[in-house]
Amino acid sequence: MKSNAQRRPPLQARRPAYRSLEGWALGMLIEHHAIRECEHHGHAVDRSDPDARNRAREAAWNQPFPGASPEECQAAIDEVLRGIGDSCPDC
Template sequence: MLMFRERRPAYRTIEGWARSVLLEAGAIRECEEHGWMQDRTDPHARDRAIEIARETPPYGVSPEAAAVAVAEVLDGIGDTCPECRPEDRH
């Protein structure tokens, strides 16, 4: 007998999904040396990320909750890598 497993969502958490939306929109970037996420401080990219979140929220999440999740993740990301020395920061 053929058994089907329930398909897992692509993202385990709403935060992981929000981070991918921010990367896609260009609102954040990854430090090439250490892997920390950095806010690019681009207001247009932030607006695009919020728009993407509202238009394509993950399954079971309202558009407003998706937009809030994106904003909350972005608020928790700084604009510098905590491991880079000040003279090495991009």
């Protein structure tokens, strides 16, 4: 008779938290409170907080997305910010 450990299927490799540089940049901006989500519609909204933006950029420099340079990571953060307005388009 096999034990429980032997009956379990093999563990699958863990999927990375972010699949793309843009998704990672969006996550960094949310994590550092530079952007927020509209409570009613779910759109990303810029909080217009320069300190939060600077914290996100500094974190991107110190902990870049795997396989990307710190410069590419900061450029991705800037690109994501350019695409987000300071108000929800549906409000």
